[in-house]
Structures are given as structure tokens and as C-alpha cells.
Amino acid sequence: xxxxxxxxxxxxxxxxxxxxxxxxxxxxxxxxxxxxxxxxxxxxxxxxxxxxxxxxxxxxxxxxxxxxxxxxxxxxxxxxxxxxxxxxxxxxxxxxxxxxxxxxxxxxxxxxxxxxxxxxxxxxxxxxxxxxxxxxxxxxxxxxxxxxxxxxxxxxxxxxxxxxxxxxxxxxxxxxxxxxxxxxxxxxxxxxxxxxxxxxxxxxxxxxxxxxxxxxxxxxxxxxxxxxxxxxxxxxxxxx
Amino acid sequence: xxxxxxxxxxxxxxxxxxxxxxxxxxxxxxxxxxxxxxxxxxxxxxxxxxxxxxxxxxxxxxxxxxxxxxxxxxxxxxxxxxxxxxxxxxxxxxxxxxxxxxxxxxxxxxxxxxxxxxxxxxxxxxxxxxxxxxxxxxxxxxxxxxxxxxxxxxxxxxxxxxxxxxxxxxxxxxxxxxxxxxxxxxxxxxxxxxxxxxxxxxxxxxxxxxxxxxxxxxxxxxxxxxxxxxxxxxxxxxxxxxxxxxxxxxxxxxxxxxxxxxxxxxxxxxxxxxxxxxxxxxxxxxxxxxxxxxxxxxxxxxxxxxxxxxxxxxxxxxxxxxxxxxxxxxxxxxxxxxxxxxxxxxxxxxxxxxxxxxxxxxxxxxxxxxxxxxxxxxxxxxxxxxxxxxxxxxxxxxxxxxxxxxxxxxxxxxxxxxxxxxxxxxxxxxxxxxxxxxxxxxxxxxx
Amino acid sequence: xxxxxxxxxxxxxxxxxxxxxxxxxxxxxxxxxxxxxxxxxxxxxxxxxxxxxxxxxxxxxxxxxxxxxx
Ligand code: HEM
Ligand SMILES: Cc1cc2nc3c(=O)[nH]c(=O)nc-3n(C[C@H](O)[C@H](O)[C@H](O)COP(=O)(O)O)c2cc1C
Ligand code: SF4
Ligand code: SF4
Numbered sequence: 172x173x174x175x176x177x178x179x180x181x182x183x184x185x186x187x188x189x190x191x192x193x194x195x196x197x198x199x200x201x202x203x204x205x206x207x208x209x210x211x212x213x214x215x216x217x218x219x220x221x222x223x224x225x226x227x228x229x230x231x232x233x234x235x236x237x238x239x240x241x242x243x244x245x246x247x248x249x250x251x252x253x254x255x256x257x258x259x260x261x262x263x264x265x266x267x268x269x270x271x272x273x274x275x276x277x278x279x280x281x282x283x284x285x286x287x288x289x290x291x292x293x294x295x296x297x298x299x300x301x302x303x304x305x306x307x308x309x310x311x312x313x314x315x316x317x318x319x320x321x322x323x324x325x326x327x328x329x330x331x332x333x334x335x336x337x338x339x340x341x342x343x344x345x346x347x348x349x350x351x352x353x354x355x356x357x358x359x360x361x362x363x364x365x366x367x368x369x370x371x372x373x374x375x376x377x378x379x380x381x382x383x384x385x386x387x388x389x390x391x392x393x394x395x396x397x398x399x400x401x402x403x404x405x406x407x408x409x410x411x
Numbered sequence: 412x413x414x415x416x417x418x419x420x421x422x423x424x425x426x427x428x429x430x431x432x433x434x435x436x437x438x439x440x441x442x443x444x445x446x447x448x449x450x451x452x453x454x455x456x457x458x459x460x461x462x463x464x465x466x467x468x469x470x471x472x473x474x475x476x477x478x479x480x481x482x483x484x485x486x487x488x489x490x491x492x493x494x495x496x497x498x499x500x501x502x503x504x505x506x507x508x509x510x511x512x513x514x515x516x517x518x519x520x521x522x523x524x525x526x527x528x529x530x531x532x533x534x535x536x537x538x539x540x541x542x543x544x545x546x547x548x549x550x551x552x553x554x555x556x557x558x559x560x561x562x563x564x565x566x567x568x569x570x571x572x573x574x575x576x577x578x579x580x581x582x583x584x585x586x587x588x589x590x591x592x593x594x595x596x597x598x599x600x601x602x603x604x605x606x607x608x609x610x611x612x613x614x615x616x617x618x619x620x621x622x623x624x625x626x627x628x629x630x631x632x633x634x635x636x637x638x639x640x641x642x643x644x645x646x647x648x649x650x651x652x653x654x655x656x657x658x659x660x661x662x663x664x665x666x667x668x669x670x671x672x673x674x675x676x677x678x679x680x681x682x683x684x685x686x687x688x689x690x691x692x693x694x695x696x697x698x699x700x701x702x703x704x705x706x707x708x709x710x711x712x713x714x715x716x717x718x719x720x721x722x723x724x725x726x727x728x729x730x731x732x733x734x735x736x737x738x739x740x741x742x743x744x745x746x747x748x749x750x751x752x753x754x755x756x757x758x759x760x761x762x763x764x765x766x767x768x769x770x771x772x773x774x775x776x777x778x779x780x781x782x783x784x785x786x787x788x789x790x791x792x793x794x795x796x797x798x799x800x801x802x803x804x805x806x807x808x809x810x811x812x813x814x815x816x817x818x819x820x821x822x823x824x825x826x827x828x829x830x831x832x833x834x835x836x837x838x839x840x841x842x843x844x845x846x847x848x849x850x851x852x853x854x855x856x857x858x
Numbered sequence: 859x860x861x862x863x864x865x866x867x868x869x870x871x872x873x874x875x876x877x878x879x880x881x882x883x884x885x886x887x888x889x890x891x892x893x894x895x896x897x898x899x900x901x902x903x904x905x906x907x908x909x910x911x912x913x914x915x916x917x918x919x920x921x922x923x924x925x926x927x928x
Contacts, residue, residue: 211875222876223880223915228913232879294914610870611870641890765869765873765893766893802869802893
């Protein structure tokens with residue numbers, strides 16, 4: 172902890188970079204986890220790799236996701252320039268710093284934590300109870316994405332491209348999953364598909380209407396060079 | 412409870428309980444020619460012999476009497492009823508009794524006939540069993556398609572309530588009537604508010620059934636036998652039938668017999684004697700189907716001398732099932748008959764288990780092709796048939812597999828003929844096995 | 859007392875994902891529709907770890923490993 176503090180005091184805001192980098196990586200991993208989970212749920216049976224490998228990848232990436240999510244949270248709290256407490260990281264909407272966005276972030280991470288913890292004991296929990304919680308992953312993912320978009324980096328073309336890619340990937344596999352879930356329950360599947368398609372539409376409109384222009388907080392540092400630096404340093408910052 | 416009333420302790424008096432042809436359950440009807448209402452029932456048998464005290468932690472005398480009698484279930488599996496009673500009686504907490512009067516087997520009529528002619532024997536048996544196992548309620552499950560019977564039984568229950576005969580209330584239920592909705596876990600699931608579709612075991616109903624209580628599920632005929640055993644004791648019960656298969660049993664005889672119908676016969680009668688009860692064969696027989704659509708084909712020549720008991724029939728790869736015997740005349744085509752029944756069974760699947768949902772239609776289609784004289788892929792058919800047993804939540808695929816496998820064996824000659832020369836003349840004639848108007852149940856049909 | 863372990867498939871839950879057969883081919887095969895066929899239900903000690911892994915891998919928890927004392 173003191174290591175982080177020293178880092179925070181010494182460098183050109185390494186914690187701030189670490190936070191953004193770990194957050195970006197966590198979102199990418201989360202997207203990959205979700206896509207793989209959906210592939211398992213939809214009984215994707217590829218020719219070249221075994222099905223259990225997809226399932227194992229889903230589980231392993233989920234652990235990695237949580238690791239980066241943890242890092243993301245720790246660096247956020249540790250950053251003296253960002254007034255977020257432990258308390259605010261656990262309970263939604265109690266922080267005053269960029270309240271709605273952080274609230275969403277907390278909601279998403281709490282849901283992911285619930286998904287992960289129940290998965291760890293799912294043999295004991297039984298399928299129905301485990302799956303009931305696991306559906307939360309579908310809610311957590313868009314919430315995490317919405318939380319990310321107003322971020323400092325969101326105006327970078329690269330970052331925007333990443334988000335768009337994530338969105339496209341998830342929407343595509345969700346539609347595939349709904350197609351695979353048939354036949355029957357047409358109404359339910361159609362409305363789920365509409366919801367899936369509404370997420371990018373809402374997000375697009377939201378980005379255009381301009382809330383990405385951050386109010387308060389640290390200034391944006393839109394230079395790819397520094398971005399690269401920060402992501403290289405992030406792991407050191409996170410494991411003192 | 413095993414001690415017998417004084418008037419009946421003499422041999423001749425006990426013999427009076429056995430009507431023409433050794434009938435017991437149908438005795439009243441055979442002597443009066445009409446259904447027994449409550450008065451007549453009470454005149455003949457008196458009220459159900461309830462134990463004066465029900466002590467906890469001791470096995471009820473009735474349980475021991477049924478064990479000693481050697482009664483086995485008449486719903487199809489021929490499981491020892493006494494052992495089932497004891498298991499439920501020893502289970503923790505208050506129990507529930509379910510009387511299975513669903514009779515989903517299209518070739519069977521015996522439960523319908525029994526409930527019509529001697530409803531109070533069934534109700535006696537259910538209530539006596541309930542008291543013996545410590546149950547506080549009896550559920551009588553009947554098929555929704557038999558509205559008259561439901562009304563008749565509801566009235567019978569009402570009369571008994573007015574006379575204060577039963578210490579345990581009986582509820583009459585009307586369930587959807589599909590082939591597997593009469594399976595015991597289907598009944599439990601329906602009574603618990605769900606679909607009348609089978610559920611995965613364990614837990615078995617005797618551990619955790621209706622309202623999560625230990626649940627005794629017995630066929631209505633089994634319960635009627637219990638009503639008589641409670642009154643006249645195991646020794647009397649064993650005076651009919653054979654030592655290893657005591658008592659009488661109801662059978663539904665159809666096909667090429669002179670007087671198709673429901674009869675009561677002593678266990679262990681050779682099969683040709685069983686057919687003689689229905690006036691004997693009306694045409695030269697090629698084969699018999701034992702146990703109904705769920706059962707086994709036997710070539711007529713190997714079947715006729717076999718005693719009608721579980722163990723003797725098991726030796727030739729068959730079983731008594733629910734007492735269905737269908738005599739197939741030589742002129743009929745066993746393959747065509749089997750193909751139609753398999754199609755029916757495939758449509759009747761609860762569509763819950765992959766191997767049953769996909770395997771049964773595949774087997775039925777293969778069989779239809781064979782019956783129609785197509786070249787077919789016999790090897791594939793045999794492999795598919797062999798992969799059905801034990802892979803569903805209920806025994807539905809096992810039954811269909813048995814039917815198909817025994818057909819392939821018994822009609823092997825015909826199979827060769829069909830493959831070589833196309834369908835035989837028997838394919839043209841009217842079907843012997845009536846599958847009725849069968850539609851595949853779906854969605855809300857199960858509730 | 860030595861414990862016996864036996865495999866069981868809940869056929870209503872099983873969706874024919876087939877992961878179990880990939881992880882435990884010694885005891886589990888698949889039929890033509892991808893549903894498991896148990897070659898044997900009893901699990902020998904040498905395969906116990908593999909069986910546990912297959913049970914954990916089943917996406918719908920349809921594969922069970924029951925323990926019963928001999
Ligand atoms: C934060 C971490 C996780 C996320 C975001 C996540 C997300 C998802 C998603 C979106 C699905 C698709 C559900 C469906 O459409 O049926 C899924 C399925 C699945 N996940 Fe996860 N998951 C996570 C962690 C885990 C873990 C740790 C396990 C380990 C047991 C696991 C096991 C599964 C399985 C077996 C399925 C397939 C479920 C089915 O077929 O019904 N997941 N996951
Ligand atoms: C597919 C299927 C259908 C069944 N249908 C009936 C039925 O119609 N009537 C019946 O009494 N038992 C039926 N059974 C058997 C019951 O599950 C149960 O074993 C029986 O009611 C127990 O009573 P018993 O011990 O008196 O025979 C069926 C079983 C299966 C697998
Ligand atoms: S085996 Fe067939 S009939 Fe029985 S529960 Fe499964 S799908 Fe339904
Ligand atoms: S992994 Fe599970 S769902 Fe898939 S076939 Fe095996 S038991 Fe069935």
C-alpha cells in the first residue's frame with residue numbers, strides 16, 4: 172500500500188494511468204469472458220478445439236478479469252487525486268466523485284463478484300440457484316461498458332474502437348445464442364434480441380449527446396505514448 | 412389386524428369370498444351383476460378393519476400381513492407391496508398415499524372396470540394403507556378423459572365421508588391422460604402443482620414425494636387387494652395363485668380371443684388357460700404381446716405353456732406388466748403392429764430427455780421403414796434400440812426398447828421377408844393394436 | 859471403509875453438451891445426437907480425478923458423482 176502511495180507521489184500520475192489501463196484490460200477480459208460464456212451456453216461446438224476448452228477458458232479468463240478488476244479498484248482508491256473510498260467501491264452511489272459513473276462501476280463489480288463467488292461453489296449450490304445468479308453477467312457487462320464510456324480515454328479513437336469492437340462482439344454472440352435457443356418462446360427471444368440491439372443504440376446516442384466531456388476530476392491526457400507507458404507500468408503499481 | 416373375524420374363520424366361509432372362476436375383486440359383480448354401492452359393499456365386507464390404536468414406532472400389523480401375503484404391485488413393475496409399505500411407514504414424518512387409477516396403457520381396461528364395479532374396495536385399501544403408513548391424506552388420481560368415473564368416485568368418497576367411515580380424507584383428482592403422465596413421479600409432480608411429467612430420481616417418491624413427504628404410490632388394484640388382505644389375512648390370500656406369485660390378478664385380454672375383456676385370474680395360470688378365460692383363441696395365433704405397449708412379444712408356440720408369473724415370464728424375456736395380454740393372429744403383421752405402437756410411444760414422450768426425445772422417433776422411423784418393406788438399416792436400428800434403456804428419467808424408453816427388441820427377435824422371419832420381398836399381406840389388414848387417436852402432448856397439455 | 863463412486867447423468871438436465879465425454883472418454887461415450895452413454899457407472903480409483911473434473915465441467919451440472927459406502 173505504501174508502495175502505491177509513493178508511486179502516486181513521485182511520478183507523473185502513474186496511478187492514474189494504472190487505473191485506466193487496468194480498467195481497459197478488465198473490460199476486454201470481461202468481454203472475452205462473456206463471449207465465451209455465451210458460446211458455452213449456446214452449445215458452441217467448434218471443430219478444432221474441444222468444448223471443454225472453451226468452458227475452461229471462460230472460467231480462467233473470468234478469474235483474470237476479476238484480477239484486473241481488483242487492480243482497477245485498488246489503484247482508483249489509492250489515487251490521492253481521486254477521492255474514492257473503500258466504502259464507495261463496495262456500495263453503489265455513495266461516492267461524490269462522478270457519482271453516477273462510479274455508482275454504475277460499483278454495481279457492475281458487485282454483480283461480477285456475485286457471479287464469480289456463486290460459480291466457485293456451484294456444485295454445492297445446484298444448477299438452478301447458480302444459474303439464477305449467473306444471468307447477472309448479462310446485466311453487468313453493459314453496465315461496465317456504460318461506466319467506461321465517459322472515462323478520460325473515451326475520446327481516443329483507439330479506445331472508442333475497442334469499445335465498439337466489444338459491443339459488436341457481444342451483440343453478435345447474443346443474437347447467435349438466441350437463435351440457437353430455439354425453437355419455441357419466440358416472443359421472449361425476440362424481445363431479448365431487441366434489448367441486445369438497444370444497448371448499442373442507447374450507448375451511441377449517449378456518446379453523441381456529450382456526457383463524455385468530463386466534469387471535474389483529472390485532466391485528460393490524450394497521448395498514445397503515455398498511454399503505452401502507463402499500461403507497461405501498471406502491474407508494478409498494482410503489486411507492491 | 413391379521414386375526415380373522417370369527418364368522419369367517421371356517422374354511423367354507425372363506426371359500427364364499429371367492430366367486431366364480433376364483434374371482435375376488437370382481438366377486439360382488441359376478442354374483443349380483445351390478446356395481447357395488449356403499450350399502451352393498453358394507454353388507455358384504457363390513458367397514459374397513461381399522462386398528463383400534465395406532466402406536467407410533469411399531470410396524471402396523473397390516474404391513475406385516477401384506478408382506479406375508481406376498482402381494483406384488485399390479486401397476487406394472489410387480490414390486491413387493493409389503494416392502495414398499497414398510498419403507499414409507501418407517502420414513503420420517505407424516506406420509507401421503509397416492510392411488511394410481513390413471514391406466515394410461517391404451518390396451519388396458521382393468522383399472523377402469525375395477526373402479527366401476529368395486530370402488531369401495533379400492534377406497535378401503537387406500538385408507539387402510541394410509542393408516543398403516545401414517546398418512547394423513549389419500550390422493551386418488553384418475554384420467555381427465557373419464558369424467559363419468561371421476562364423478563362416480565367423488566360421490567363414493569362423499570358418501571363415505573357422510574357415514575364417517577374413513578379416518579383419513581380422500582381427494583379425487585383429474586389428471587391429463589398421456590402415456591407417461593401416469594408414471595409415479597408424474598403424479599407427484601402434478602399433485603405438487605407442476606406438469607404431469609416424470610421427474611428425475613432420486614429422490615424417489617417414497618423418500619420425498621407429495622408436499623416433500625414420504626409418499627406411497629400404488630395401483631388401484633394393488634390397494635383393492637390390500638383391502639381384502641386386511642380383512643381375511645395372508646393365508647387366505649395365498650390360497651389362490653402360486654407360492655412365489657400368490658393371489659389373483661386382473662387381466663385385460665384382447666386381440667384374437669372370442670370374448671375380449673377384463674377378467675380376474677389366479678396368478679400362475681399357464682398362458683393358454685388365461686386366454687381360455689376369454690373363450691379361447693378365435694384364430695390361429697402367431698404371437699402374444701404381454702404387458703401392453705410397454706411389454707414384450709412372445710411367439711405363440713413358446714408362450715402358451717408359460718405360467719403367468721413375474722419369475723416364469725422373466726425366463727422368456729417378458730413380464731406380466733399391468734395384466735395386458737394381446738393375442739396376435741397369424742394373419743397379422745407383427746412388424747406393422749409394432750411400428751404403429753412405436754410411433755405412438757415416440758409421440759407420447761415427455762420430450763424432456765435427449766435420448767428419449769430423439770431416440771424414440773428415430774427407432775419408430777426405422778421400424779416404419781422396415782414394416783413398409785424398405786431395405787432399411789437393420790444394424791442401425793438394433794444399435795438405436797440397444798441405446799434406449801436406462802437413459803431417460805423414467806422407464807418410457809426402456810419399455811419402447813423392449814417392445815422393439817422383442818419384435819425384432821420374435822418376428823425375425825418376417826424381418827427377413829420384408830427386407831427381401833417388401834411388405835407382407837398382413838400389412839393390409841385392420842390393425843389389432845388400437846393406439847386410438849394419439850396426438851403428441853405439448854405445453855399446457857401436461858398440466 | 860472404502861467408498862464406491864458411481865456416475866449418474868440427470869437426463870432431464872443434460873443438454874448433450876458432450877464436455878463430459880471429452881474429459882472422461884474411458885467411461886463416457888456419446889450417442890449419435892451427442893448425449894452421453896455411460897460405459898460403466900462405477901468409477902475406478904484411477905479415474906476418480908478425471909471423473910471429478912468431468913462433473914465440474916458439465917455446464918448444466920447434469921453429471922453427478924455419487925458416493926456410497928460399499
Ligand atoms: C465474472 C465472471 C463471469 C462472467 C462475466 C460470466 C459470464 C457468463 C455468461 C454471459 C454466460 C452465458 C450464459 C447463457 O447465455 O446461458 C456464462 C455461461 C457460463 N458460465 Fe460464466 N461467467 C463468469 C464466471 C464463470 C465462472 C467462474 C464459471 C465457473 C464455474 C462459469 C461457468 C459458466 C458456465 C458453465 C456457463 C454455461 C451455462 C449454461 O450453459 O447454462 N462462469 N457465463
Ligand atoms: C411410462 C409409465 C407409465 C405408467 N403408467 C401406469 C399406470 O397407468 N397405472 C399404474 O398403476 N402404474 C403405472 N406405472 C407404474 C407406476 O410408476 C408405479 O410404479 C405404480 O403405480 C406403482 O404401483 P404398484 O406398486 O401398485 O404397481 C407406469 C410407469 C411408467 C414408467
Ligand atoms: S424418458 Fe422420455 S418420457 Fe420419460 S421423462 Fe424422459 S423424455 Fe419424458
Ligand atoms: S457435459 Fe453435462 S450436459 Fe453435456 S453431455 Fe455431459 S452430462 Fe450432458
